[in-house]
Amino acid sequence: MSHNSFGHLFRVTTWGESHGPAIGGVVDGCPPGLALTEADIQPWLDRRRPGQSKFVTQRQEPDEVRILSGTFEGLTTGTPISLFIENKDQRSKDYGEIKDSFRPGHADLAYHLKYGVRDYRGGGRASARETAMRVAAGAVARRVLGSGVTIRGAMVAMGEDTVDRAAWDWAALEENSFFCPDRAAAARWEERLLALRKSGSSIGAVIEVVAEGVPPGLGAPIYGKLDAEIAAAFMSINAVKGVEIGDGFASATLTGEANADEMRMAPDGTVDFLSNRAGGVLGGISTGQPVVARFAVKPTSSILTPRRAVDRHGQEVELTTKGRHDPCVGIRAVPVGEAMMACVLADALLRHRAQVPDAPTKTRLPRN
Numbered sequence: 001m002s003h004n005s006f007g008h009l010f011r012v013t014t015w016g017e018s019h020g021p022a023i024g025g026v027v028d029g030c031p032p033g034l035a036l037t038e039a040d041i042q043p044w045l046d047r048r049r050p051g052q053s054k055f056v057t058q059r060q061e062p063d064e065v066r067i068l069s070g071t072f073e074g075l076t077t078g079t080p081i082s083l084f085i086e087n088k089d090q091r092s093k094d095y096g097e098i099k100d101s102f103r104p105g106h107a108d109l110a111y112h113l114k115y116g117v118r119d120y121r122g123g124g125r126a127s128a129r130e131t132a133m134r135v136a137a138g139a140v141a142r143r144v145l146g147s148g149v150t151i152r153g154a155m156v157a158m159g160e161d162t163v164d165r166a167a168w169d170w171a172a173l174e175e176n177s178f179f180c181p182d183r184a185a186a187a188r189w190e191e192r193l194l195a196l197r198k199s200g201s202s203i204g205a206v207i208e209v210v211a212e213g214v215p216p217g218l219g220a221p222i223y224g225k226l227d228a229e230i231a232a233a234f235m236s237i238n239a240v241k242g243v244e245i246g247d248g249f250a251s252a253t254l255t256g257e258a259n260a261d262e263m264r265m266a267p268d269g270t271v272d273f274l275s276n277r278a279g280g281v282l283g284g285i286s287t288g289q290p291v292v293a294r295f296a297v298k299p300t301s302s303i304l305t306p307r308r309a310v311d312r313h314g315q316e317v318e319l320t321t322k323g324r325h326d327p328c329v330g331i332r333a334v335p336v337g338e339a340m341m342a343c344v345l346a347d348a349l350l351r352h353r354a355q356v357p358d359a360p361t362k363t364r365l366p367r368n
Helices: 038-048 092-098 108-115 121-126 128-145 170-175 183-199 226-235 248-253 330-355
Strands: 011-016 022-028 065-069 081-086 150-158 205-212 240-245 263-265 271-273 291-297 307-311 316-319
Touching (some): 011 128, 038 065, 038 330, 081 128, 226 240, 240 248, 291 330
Antiparallel strands (some): 011 022, 205 291, 240 291, 263 271, 307 316
């Protein structure tokens, strides 16, 4: 009942705290014979790494990953893959003033009520520092999925300001600090976030993750639904307060005619969907269309504006949270969302192959 693991056949366990000596993880169930070295994992970690722009926390962590087990001569062996990252830039003194107080919007009070003890330094286990291990595990999951599956995430809203989907360009993600596919929106966000950061405030965001090349058949009816597992994975990310698949809540505003993803036969004998409002999942099972999901990230709770709170002695206090914090935690949540999508899909793929080894890999109808 530790609840530090997720997945079934492809199973990930993480450990460590924000200001401890290191963080780590174990990926179990990875098939043998896949090419894997630290160099395959590091680029994904570099995208999440703190301190890369003025819009994220200035904590300087190189996040250099080490593989301690599970590979031999550059190949996975089928045994547990142990991953390790040293913490190098802890500033625990930043949290000394709030060690006895419960910060509004944080997990401080909930942790104290549950365990009776908590690591107040940067949130301890509740810190987003833990997500570095998810990104490392996601890199392993991408190896399981293979080059035919592409997973990309983008920030599609900052506060109430959303991207123009007509201007969507995946190449734009490499040109700004927000993983934003709309260049005009990225320019607006830069100006706004600079002002918010200067004032010591924060803002929320919406992240969209798209997985293309996903074969049909992943997931299972009722309790093993692919979209349910994606939702659970996204909800486990720090500061996430909502998830939707495909059109999500917008589908409630549609008629049955508008919502239906109609179908026709393609010349190559596969089924051609005319839309993808379902987000690539029907009845909890992938259809072969792109799997599309979004999650909402709340504003960073660590702000300089004094907030009313209480301490562990039952006294009412006012708090300002010092330290190095993301004014929009949604930015670095993009590679984390991609990683969680990869882990869920890798796990679902391994289970699908085990149960239905001869299932089609494309939306081609079986012959009667």
